[in-house]
Amino acid sequence: MLDNPQLTQTVEQLTAVIRLTVPVSEISHVMGPAIAEIMAAIANQGVDIIGPCFSYHYKRPSEIFDFEVGFPISRAITSIGRVKNSNLPVVKVARTIYHGGYDGLAKAWGEFCAWIETKSLNPQESLWECYLVGPESGPDASKWQTELNRPLND
Template sequence: MLDEISSPISTTAQPAAVIHITVPRDQIQQVMGPAIHEVIGAASTQGIGPRGAVFAHHFGMTPGIFNFEVGVPISGELQPAGRVKAGEIPAATIIRTVYTGPYEGLGQAWGDFQDLIEAQGHTLGPSLWERYLSGPEASDDPATFRTELNQTIQD
């Protein structure tokens, strides 16, 4: 289920600890969890985060491939640690909503969300990101998971 979509919002860049991942879609479940633990661990060890929800910043949606960064917001300068590098949630003009439901429904939620954005006359931008507001750490019921969807626009 999608919440009402926002009007266009101008965001500011936010520093983050990130891991860049490019994998076939069917491998996302194997790589996402370890990457999340790795970025949280690096930010925590360095005392600079996390300072907000875990996110996945996607660089377009290529069929069959996920090209994205998984990360957490931070409040200081990150020293690279293994795969973890300094990155950011970008400054952009976006439209936002929140999806409530299991992660398996995110693909359909994104499609519905993007259709609503285009129906309002906006042109989709090249990137998007999700912030995982509440998930398995908060509930055993996937129907209660909340994921913020952020789509860049080119207006």
Template structure:
């Protein structure tokens, strides 16, 4: 389901994001409008995404998901509407690649969590997904590729 997990060091990256707190079942309703809003602000400010769309989760999901959705950017974004400047912090992560539909991400994270715990790593509750496939360009959800990043410290 996931590739062999690897420990990696990720550098800090400037980002343009929208902060969301939503119930898990409502995520699809909020994701696309937020993505489009970030892309529109970047275009208006003459900035470009520098990498794939990501969602950075500040805590383990409970009743709601609390996360930032956005893109790493090639400059400083000015706050506009819900779009704010932020960063993907420099961190040591366990990284793995999941291939399959977004509905399978919960199982993929469970598999990664079991590996992290088996290795004796401490849980921070922070993690992010980088969406390497664009559903408009990859019509079959079975081919979607998502990078999973479990923050260690």
């Protein structure tokens, strides 16, 4: 289920990320280890995580996902291994919240992108998801929430 989409202006957020380029079939194998690696790098440097985990896709995913996974942070980190500083941009976005398990995200994105098209908005190639409530909160996937963001051109 999707909440009613809204248009909003984002603020820049400093982030710690790992960039991954993988086939869609590898996502479930690379996300967990990457998230753990980022969290360890942040914790080892005494930096605070100030928002939910996200994945920032440079273009709408197809068979290959080219994206950053990471967390908003309170201050810059020293790059270590694959973990680097990045940011979520200042941009006007169409935004909604998807309620449900991760297996429904592709369908949710399809519905959301169709809404953007019916409103004649001009989306950029990039998009991102913020994992607001997920498996760490309990096994009932109907209670999970993922924020969907699609940047718009002026």
